[in-house]
Amino acid sequence: MSDDGAAAIESLQTTHAELITKFKSYVEQEKQLTSARGALEKEAKSFSKIHREVVKMAKTMTPEEQDKLSDMARTVKPIRGRMPVRGGFPLSPIIGSVNVRLSPSERIAFKQAYEQWKFKAAMFLIAALLVTLVVPVLDILSTTLLFAFYIIITLRESILTRNGSRIRFWWRAHHYLSSFAAFILVTWCSVDCAVWRDIRCPVLSFMIYVFIVQILQTRYQLSRLYTLTALDRAHVMDTTNAETIQYRRGVSMPILLPFLWIAHGWQFLIGYRCAIAWGSRMLLAFNDPYVSAPQWQGVIIAGSFMLLAIGNIYTTLHTVVRRVKSVVRQRRERKAE
Numbered sequence: 001m002s003d004d005g006a007a008a009i010e011s012l013q014t015t016h017a018e019l020i021t022k023f024k025s026y027v028e029q030e031k032q033l034t035s036a037r038g039a040l041e042k043e044a045k046s047f048s049k050i051h052r053e054v055v056k057m058a059k060t061m062t063p064e065e066q067d068k069l070s071d072m073a074r075t076v077k078p079i080r081g082r083m084p085v086r087g088g089f090p091l092s093p094i095i096g097s098v099n100v101r102l103s104p105s106e107r108i109a110f111k112q113a114y115e116q117w118k119f120k121a122a123m124f125l126i127a128a129l130l131v132t133l134v135v136p137v138l139d140i141l142s143t144t145l146l147f148a149f150y151i152i153i154t155l156r157e158s159i160l161t162r163n164g165s166r167i168r169f170w171w172r173a174h175h176y177l178s179s180f181a182a183f184i185l186v187t188w189c190s191v192d193c194a195v196w197r198d199i200r201c202p203v204l205s206f207m208i209y210v211f212i213v214q215i216l217q218t219r220y221q222l223s224r225l226y227t228l229t230a231l232d233r234a235h236v237m238d239t240t241n242a243e244t245i246q247y248r249r250g251v252s253m254p255i256l257l258p259f260l261w262i263a264h265g266w267q268f269l270i271g272y273r274c275a276i277a278w279g280s281r282m283l284l285a286f287n288d289p290y291v292s293a294p295q296w297q298g299v300i301i302a303g304s305f306m307l308l309a310i311g312n313i314y315t316t317l318h319t320v321v322r323r324v325k326s327v328v329r330q331r332r333e334r335k336a337e
Helices: 003-055 064-078 106-132 136-161 169-189 195-230 251-286 298-337
Strands: none
Touching: 003 064, 106 136, 106 169, 106 298, 136 169, 136 195, 169 195, 169 298, 195 251, 195 298
């Protein structure tokens, strides 16, 4: 063997020995961490049990004792944020009862990957839906992509909420219902149905509009979110959301509201139109035995779209009213000063 080869083998052996040493050290520290984590969970459960009993007696406590109780609960909150947490629904049926708590650095990386994926997926879906508008044979492919998109969004948001992201219950429920509606669309467009042929263009056009708004809003809110986080007015794990203005302040509201109202109203009109078309077809089939009855998917899609629209309208309106009240209160406080 040449001198260069011998030197390379020697260097490799040295690196290999260091790798084995580091690995053994890592395994030992991992065991210690697992043991410490188990002890922490046990102590946290003990604290929670005692805390619940003490809270029941809060009314009989002095103000000083109540302050101590509040301080202890406040200091324990960040501890809970570092403890292991199980996936819950819908993660547990898929990955089992495993820990989904990420480290602080992993949380930030996961959230950023979520935002980037959502933006790229929206771009891809816009292109796919535009092609599908003129090539009806691709209906089943585009609706399958929609179903996959909402399933992935739902799973990723479940992990985010278990790692500190504040996502409202309605918007998570919105994605559950959207996943269900997308699945029904997959089964609906795979059969020859007159109601689907009537409603497909409005549905596909609406989805294109929604994803365009999502792209614009995500890009805008990301820059706003960086600013708000720097000013300590938003949590580092807060996310942008394509259908809402939650946790956003200032100029974002008047800019985004018109696009959101158009989306909500359009969605309700599609549901209403689908219900009318399905009902008319059903009535025609009832009176004429030679006319086939419409597929059952039509009434479910109509109900899903109208329910989503009503929920979106209510939640957006509630956010607007709350924000207006906050602005009015702040102005009154400034005048009082």
